[in-house]
Amino acid sequence: MEQGGAQAMIMNLYRRIDKNKIQFDFMVHSNGKGYFDDEIKKLGGKIFRIEKFYVFNTISYYFKWKKFLLDHSEYQVIHGHIGSSAIVYLQVAKMLGRRTIVHSHSALPDKFDLHSRIISLLNYPNRHIATVVLAASERAGSDRYGKKVLKQENFHVFNNAIDTQNFMYSAIRRNEIRSKLGISEEALVIGNVGRLVEEKNQTRLINIFNELVKLVPTAHLVVVGEGQLRPNLEHLIKHLGLNRNVHLVGSKKNVADYLSSMDMFVFPSVNEGLGISLIEAQCTGLFCIASDSVPKEAKVSPIIVFQSLSDSDVEWVNTILANQSQKYVVNRKSKMAYVKKAGYDIQQTVPLISRIYNDLYWR
Incomplete structure (x- = not known):
C-alpha cells in the first residue's frame, strides 16, 4: 500500500x-x-x-x-x-x-x-x-x-x-508552496503528479521542459511523487543543467496545495487506466495537457487537451505556450462542478x- x-x-x-x-x-x-x-x-x-x-x-x-x-x-x-x-x-x-x-x-x-x-x-x-x-x-x-x-x-x-472538497484551488496555498520552493509569483510553473516509473514518462517530461526553458528561462517544473526512477531523473536533470528549475519534491499528503502552485499540468504518460491525477488537477482548475495514451474518460472539463506522444518535444512546448494565456490559466477557478457531473466525486x-x-x- x-x-x-x-x-x-x-x-x-x-x-x-x-x-x-x-x-x-x-x-x-x-x-x-x-x-x-x-x-x-x-x-x-x-x-x-x-x-x-x-x-x-x-x-x-x-x-x-x-x-x-x-x-x-x-x-x-x-x-x-x-x-x-x-x-x-x-x-x-x-x-x-x-x-x-x-x-x-x-x-x-x-x-x-x-x-x-x-x-x-x-x-x-x-x-x-x-x-x-x-x-x-x-x-x-x-x-x-x-x-x-x-x-x-x-x-x-x-x-x-476523489474527494472534490480536498482539491479546491487556493491562492494562499499557491503562494506558500512557491515561497517554500523559491519560485516567484510571476514564474511559469509546469507540474506533474505520479509515481516516478516508466509508465508515467517523467523522463520525457523533463526533456520537454528542457525545450521550454530555452524559450522561457524562468520557468519551473514541479514533480510530486516518488519511485524507482528518481536516481535516473536526478542524473538527467543534472546533465541538462536544470537543477535550479526542476523540483522533485517526493510524495506529499497535501497534493492539492502543490497543484494550486502550478500553472499547467503536463502528463505524457504512456500507460494509464484513467489518470486520477488529471481528475485532481482539473478539480483545482489547472489546465492539463495529457498524452493520447490517456483514456478520454479523463476529460471531465474544458481545461484539458490531448497531445500525441509521437509529437516532438518542441510541439509539446508549442502547446504549452499556446495555452499559457488562455482565460482558464489567467483567471483560474476550481472545476468541482464538472468533476461531480462526470461522476468522479x-x-x-x-x-x-x-x-x-x-x-x-x-x-
Missing part, C-alpha cells in the same frame, strides 16, 4: 465506507512497511503478507492462498487489484465458494511492450473467473480482459473518484461499491 493511483482510490473508499457494515483488510506482496499502513490500522484494518508472485512459484503461491482462505472463512468477498496473480487467488477463492471482484486500473501502452502483454495474457481469463469485473475505464477493461468483456452484464466501469462512488459488496455478500 504505497502511494499510487489505485492505492489512493482504495483509501478514499475505505475512509468513507460504513465500517459498521463493511471492513477492508489487506493482503500485500511486500514485507516492508507501506505508506498507508498506519492509517489502515488506525481505521481498524488488518494487513496480511504473502510472497510475491513470479509465475515460477505458482504452486506455492496457490497453496498459501488456499491455506489463508481456509483459515479465514470470514472473508466472503475478495476484491483483487493485482491482475498478474489474480488468476491464482481468484480461482482459489472461487473454488472455496467466495465471491470475487477483479479490478483493472491500467490499460496497455500503445507501443508494444512484452512485459505488459504477458500481464495482459495473465489477466484475460479473470473475466471468466470473477463474479464481478471492474475497470477504471472501458479501455482499461478491454485491454486487460478483451473487448467482449464490455458486453458482459457483470462488467462495470468504476470511476476512480467520492460521495458518488462509495454507495456504488457498498452496493456491490452487499449484493455479493448476500448472494
